[in-house]
Amino acid sequence: MPTQAMDRWMARPPDVCTVYVGPQDIARFALAIGATDQAHFDAAVARSRGFADVVAPALFYVSLRTGVFNLVPPEDLHAEGTPLRDVPPIPFTQAMAGETHAELYRPFVAGDLVTCSRHPKSVSEKIGRSGKLTFVQFEYQYTGSDSRPIATENFTRIFR
């Protein structure tokens, strides 16, 4: 490790996609995490606080990480549910979320056109109590239509 297949998988071009963030996207995420601030649901409340429209919970980027890049046909999902293109060429029986670090430059607001990009940044292995663990770190960038960053994220997925 790393194998040639892993080297090729790591060297693939970044995935890039521009998406519209709508008020329903924000409301669904807010309800799913139990955020009750009316600025997530009521544009008048959000405007009274200086936003152009309803404002998303601070960690809304979490919904874009999968909501944008997991949009694949069902037949393109691995047996455990992850898009096949996101599964590194290694044997594993379990996949789980690892360490994450995110910088938040401004909140996401309904009406934002967000360009989302990601690429695998690093891969490493450790031997844990339950055997070999492979850590794949992805770097994500979420950028507004003014080309300014809204959030950046380093997310690690662990394969066992």
Added chain:
Amino acid sequence: MTSAMEPANFVRVNPFPVVTRTYRPQDLFLFSAATWNAHRIHYDQDYVVATEGHEGLLVHGPLQAVQMFQVLINQLAEGARLQSVRYRHLSALFVGQEVAMSGRLAAMDEADGTATFDLWIERVQDRQRTTTGNATVRLAATD
């Protein structure tokens, strides 16, 4: 020398009140749906037990993290905003297990106009922490 920055500049209460929660399958479904996440460990009981060998449906790490930081966000003082977060997951959390979430101020940096908070989620039954993290909060006037 008297510090111009006080914990009250950043949060209304320190340490935060403890928030308890017991995740249900429908909580996991809503988060999977809102984030378009088809990972079967969060909704397929037969798969998660028989194929992956877990004791039940696993609560999403990101759901835990987002709700852990909401505990801080709910206490932010006016003019304070979340600038960065870091978190990791230490132990599996299953549907039906009660957790306690809380946090406290760890440090203030007057020159930078920021404060750092430690946060955690602890499984009540064995006091095992399932997710820990820290957040940097900045005063709007120092942006």
